[in-house]
Amino acid sequence: MQSIPNWLKQRAMLTPHREALTYGEQSWTFLELQQKSEQYAQRIVRFLLNKNAVVAVLLKNRPHAVWIIHALQQLKVQTVFLNKQLTSEELTFQLKDSQAALLICENEFEVILEELEKKTLRVVTVADLNGMSQQPIDKREMFALDDVCSIMYTSGTTGKPKGVLQTYGNHWWSAVGSVLNLGLNEKDTWLCTMPLFHISGLSILIRSVVYGMPVYLMEQFDEKKVNQLLQTGKITIMSVVSTMVQRMLTDLGEKNYAPALRCLLLGGGPAPKPLLEACKSKGIPIFQTYGMTETASQIVTLSPEDSLKKLGSAGKPLFPAQIRIISEEGTAGAHTVGEIMVKGPNVTKGYLNRPDANKASFQNGWFLTGDIGSIDEEGYLYVLDRRSDLIISGGENIYPAEIEEVLIAHDAIAEAGVAGVEDPEWGKVPYGFVVSNETVSEAELLSFCRDKLAKYKVPKRIFFVKTLPKTASNKLLRRELTALIPS
Amino acid sequence: MQSIPNWLKQRAMLTPHREALTYGEQSWTFLELQQKSEQYAQRIVRFLLNKNAVVAVLLKNRPHAVWIIHALQQLKVQTVFLNKQLTSEELTFQLKDSQAALLICENEFEVILEELEKKTLRVVTVADLNGMSQQPIDKREMFALDDVCSIMYTSGTTGKPKGVLQTYGNHWWSAVGSVLNLGLNEKDTWLCTMPLFHISGLSILIRSVVYGMPVYLMEQFDEKKVNQLLQTGKITIMSVVSTMVQRMLTDLGEKNYAPALRCLLLGGGPAPKPLLEACKSKGIPIFQTYGMTETASQIVTLSPEDSLKKLGSAGKPLFPAQIRIISEEGTAGAHTVGEIMVKGPNVTKGYLNRPDANKASFQNGWFLTGDIGSIDEEGYLYVLDRRSDLIISGGENIYPAEIEEVLIAHDAIAEAGVAGVEDPEWGKVPYGFVVSNETVSEAELLSFCRDKLAKYKVPKRIFFVKTLPKTASNKLLRRELTALIPS
Known part of the structure; x- marks a missing residue:
């Protein structure tokens, strides 16, 4: 061993x-x-x-x-x-x-x-x-490397949470894969505002000892404190999710970050394109990435030269890893949407005491993520959605992220979430939940969506809420959205 | 696997x-x-x-x-x-x-x-x-990773050359260990003037594909061409041996290199301190390193913060590797001179078809290098000499590198080599071989040595030669020096 x-x-x-x-x-x-x-x-x-x-x-x-x-x-x-x-x-x-x-x-x-x-x-x-x-x-x-170092529970699509076994090797190869993509400078300091009980936080601690790199730890994310810090030049890399970036940009206003900041590593699900474009227009080096507890953080990340060129893509696999899309016909070709499979030494060896889940999740050494995406002809991954959030409506697949992106593009909307609601006619229909920052009517938003989306994708209802349900690492919890529907 | x-x-x-x-x-x-x-x-x-x-x-x-x-x-x-x-x-x-x-x-x-x-x-x-x-x-x-990728022959101390088996894993871990020490910048370009048939050259090609980093290849070392190139800012790292640096400095004169040059990685045996000091005084970022064909290049290297502080040391092990000194009493404490042992995933799995050499070279997973050195209390390795060059004289150990360093420190001397010659009274005695750049007498040099060295270390004779015997990678071939003694 x-x-x-x-x-x-x-x-x-x-x-x-x-x-x-x-x-x-x-x-x-x-x-x-x-x-x-x-x-x-x-x-x-x-x-x-x-x-x-x-x-x-x-x-x-x-x-x-x-x-x-x-x-x-x-x-x-x-x-x-x-x-x-x-x-x-x-x-x-x-x-x-x-x-x-x-x-x-x-x-x-x-x-x-x-x-x-x-x-x-x-x-x-x-x-x-x-x-x-x-x-x-x-x-x-x-x-x-084969010994289990950490166990983190994930909810999965159904049933009780499962304990993901993360070995020393998973963490080691994750750190190595990341350094071969992002590089490592003498002045690097990684800002950690993600919880240490999440892989996004823990992985920063492990990179720190493997790279010999300082970590700047914050007890919790606070956009004002973060923005002040990022203007000092002390931080070169920070792990973020979309909602954090949204809040940071709002607080930042006309100011900008120190040139020392070389990477905002953006994980935690598909990112709204308007947000990425806002970063690009300010020259903020945002790198979309894709990963999960089962892959000991990132497994797919944009490279420095592509970070602002390939907006919307999560990038290519880290050096030791591989990705593949499978559809019902088998391994899918370029641009075909299907389930994302991943392989590599950073991928978990399985769930604790769950032989059934392990059997269902692995296929010839590949891990089935349950997430939906496609790979273009150059090898860039586009993550469309988490499979559990897929809304099937009248036989058509609807990906909430696509609708959320449209809603967020409206000037009055700060945050948006979309989930499927049971419907006698169509099976499920999408409902929207938005946090607005100026007055706007539901009718106006629906009309805005109709301009940009196929008819079946337009939300049946849009509700105005104060906040959206999120995980501790600020990922949108789509499955909890429907609880916000007024009774 | x-x-x-x-x-x-x-x-x-x-x-x-x-x-x-x-x-x-x-x-x-x-x-x-x-x-x-x-x-x-x-x-x-x-x-x-x-x-x-x-x-x-x-x-x-x-x-x-x-x-x-x-x-x-x-x-x-x-x-x-x-x-x-x-x-x-x-x-x-x-x-x-x-x-x-x-x-x-x-x-x-x-x-x-x-x-x-x-x-x-x-x-x-x-x-x-x-x-x-x-x-x-x-x-x-x-x-x-366990498959054999390359075979390179080394002469060893005695007998026929042995084929060193280098696996894909040896090369991979070597590249990873190096990046965790030296870092990796987007602008990195590694200059390769070392022969590709040596591990010092081949390892650059492998780092190139693993890091996504360009290699600037030269057919052979030429100090004038190298110096011109290093002044353009196109090169950030270059692998060198002492004699190359000596020639580069002589040619460079009062000029200096572009600030982009961040590392001259100095391998191929103990380096003369005057040479290191000359680099330091010009602010040339020279990093001493220690490695061999059996370790798929470097296994011990100075870190960026120590490169000019710890002159004379080869540094500390690369992250995945370990070093140890053994003397006749077992594992040696700080500052005790003994044989250098190394361990790590970049170390060869053995010599081709040489069960005896393999048995002699490995001990509980550690590889016995045959080289002599010590480790200080902070963990820095000091390589004194290759064991095969050790001169034992009247029961005293004499390390040629120590004498060469003294000879080179003399203003009239450009290059020096020392080897042991049979002596009826003392077993062996050291002889010096020097390339001079101005007129100086043997007597004057001997007197210079007597000022700086214990009596038994002073060469019995010093010969003036036009060139010193060297390997293709410009390492001094001490065992061929005695052929230069006039008959």
């Missing part, structure tokens, strides 16, 4: 005095990161009765989260990353499903945890941990 | 229109590189009767060499790289030892080849190949 040196230990040995982490006014070098992580490992070790234990974390984007995440890798445990927006029922499911033996959580979450069944689970807060004495631990020299 | 997409095909798909190769006034994109290589593959395929065939190449640094090297990878053959300075006897040995079925050579080498036994070997010149028709070939989708 292929292995690499323990990445934290190796990085701290190679470039001990290089900056590793910045949080507000404080900074830590890679040597300090290693020391802090080792201290946490020496406190956590008392709870680990068996090797290959599973430990869950329920943490915010704070420095101790970074140290604890690395500490758990030093202890060779599999870390379950819990989303802080989950209900206690959802948390209970994930803790039981993963058979976690320990849960480490922020002090303020303790109250939630009292509701959790604790019989088979130890719960410890960060404050508790900080007060504990340290015990010596075995130093881990190597990371076997 | 881990595999990655065929690196040439993947690169041509990802960035088809990016520049891949420049030679004189001509340039080719990655798409053109792939097309040229495919054309050669379609001509060569007629000679390949069995799968996993071995094909030898005897080529100069010319564009068709690049295409043929990639063509052979497309055909999944193992390529034996022959040194163009070899005698026909030496060539015959390597061709027989590797059981090569075909030899592709430059037109001008045909005359040498007539001397070779051709019974079991087909020989074809580049001109022959160019005139042949093309046959369809099976496209190779993936490269299995």
